[in-house]
Amino acid sequence: MIDWIIAQQGMLSVTLTLLIITEHFFTQKLGASLTYKLWLLVPVCLLLNNIPMSIVAIPSNDFSRYVVGITPTLTTRDAAPLFITWGIGVCVITAYILVHHLTTWASIGKRRAVHTNAYYSSKATTPMLFGFIAPKILLPFSFKSTFSSAQQALVLEHENVHRKHYDHLWNTIALTVAILFWFNPLVWFALKSFRINQELACDNAVLKNKTENEKLTYAKALVQCAEHCSNAITLYPTFGEKRTMIKRLNAIKQPTRNSKVFAAGILSIAALVTINTALAKVPPPPAKAETKINEAAPVKHVSPTYPTKAAKNNVEGFVVLSFDITETGATDNIKVVKSAPTGVFDKSAQVALDQWVYKPRIQGGKGVRQTGLLVQLDYKLSDTP
Incomplete structure (x- = not known):
């Protein structure tokens, strides 16, 4: 297992670095929707990097012979401590996620808060889409007193767009990658960038055909949510997440200026990364008979x-x-x-x-x-x- 984990790091680090840079500097030029879709590169490259070895592995006819005596020298495998450390990290993070999920689930009220699939929860300090499989919209008890009717409608539309985009499933994949590769700091930076792109894409879909007054109402709702939002780490997308607030407000204030040429360039780079990952698993032509490459010893x-x-x-x-x-x-x-x-x-x-x-x-x-x-x-x- 530890060999597989190590073998993913080169490809994963390159892909995540590309996506983090894209989120930080080029979202405005590419557009929120396209930038968010680029995160598909992560699962795609992971799949391509793990094509069954029987298809792409290099066969070898090397045959070695060794004599075993009665006084062997035994050593322990160096990878064992790494595997134990990795396993402890996976267990700790998984346990935290389970506890957080169960306590949030227990806080959900039995009655719906509004006519949609929304419920009140004592754990929800701001509206959020909760759940990995069959998500529910969770609302704080102060939802109706904090927001006007127009704001309530926009907030609920935002959460329903998350569900329409299947963001609960993409968040599950993102958390799975974070758990498996928790030791790689790029994974956590990428998780933050992923969530920012997710919220920007959702805002863009909600406000696409809205008037300037409705956009202003939406922005005020964001600010109101940020005032009540908890600083605790959340596993689910929340409407008023403080870490994404500035970028979201700026995106509402300054409409995206899509550059087709720039978008084509970024897509070309993404295609090259994907193709390179796929071709890296394809064995090269066999070496000439007189050439010995890395003889198996x-x-x-x-x-x-x-x-x-x-x-x-x-x-x-x-x-x-x-x-x-x-x-x-x-x-x-x-x-x-x-x-x-x-x-x-x-x-x-x-x-x-x-x-x-x-x-x-x-x-x-x-x-x-x-x-x-x-x-x-x-x-x-x-x-x-």
Whole structure:
């Protein structure tokens, strides 16, 4: 698992950096709707970066042979501490999200606040769309006393646009990415930029055909919400989120000036990122016979343990294993091809090979998985191969 997590970081970091820069500097030129849609690059690139290895991996016919003695040197796999640390972070963040979700769910009143799918909640300091699957609009108890009838209609329209855009599902995907890659600071900066683009796109859809007076009413509602908005971190889009307020008010004040040429340039860059991610998984043409590229030799070799029962009974034998080398050099997909005596040394051989580390094969500046490697471990009670 940790190998997979590490293998995503290069592509993910490049994609998130591009999107963060776009949100910070180019939203006004691209338009709120298009900028928000560009975040589709994240799940698309993640999918392309994980095309099944059986389709794109480089096959290898390398065959290695090692002798196993009765005095092995055992070491622990270096990735174990990283996996434990990553797992702790995932559990802590997931637990926080679950507790926040359950406490908010428990605060929802049974009666609808208005004729739409909206309910009062003691946890809602400002109107918000709550839920990941079947979302509800949550309103603070002061909703009707704080806003005029016109403002109430605009606020509810805003929340319903969130639902129409399926923002509850996109937020679920965003939180999933944040949980899996919590250690990457770019993920959290990107989550903030994503939410800003989400709110701007929603405002743009609500105000698209509104009059100047209605836009002013909407802006006043935003300011009123910001005054009552809690500073606590929220998992769901809220109407009066303070972190997005300035940009949202500026977008209402200064209409977007879409630049078709600039939009075409950004879309071209996005297409190049996507194509590069897809082509990175395609193996290059096979090397010439006389050229050796990264010959498969372990840089970390862990000798198997000679089974105690086999040593006492003077049993010798061998195990032939097939395996893959991942993009980071770890072993994967280990299977026993043949062994003699059957089942005596299999487990010992698999446990040891799982801890071997190879120099990864590099093609086009990136690590490429190798498949179909074979290794034979000869279990000998003497030093003669």
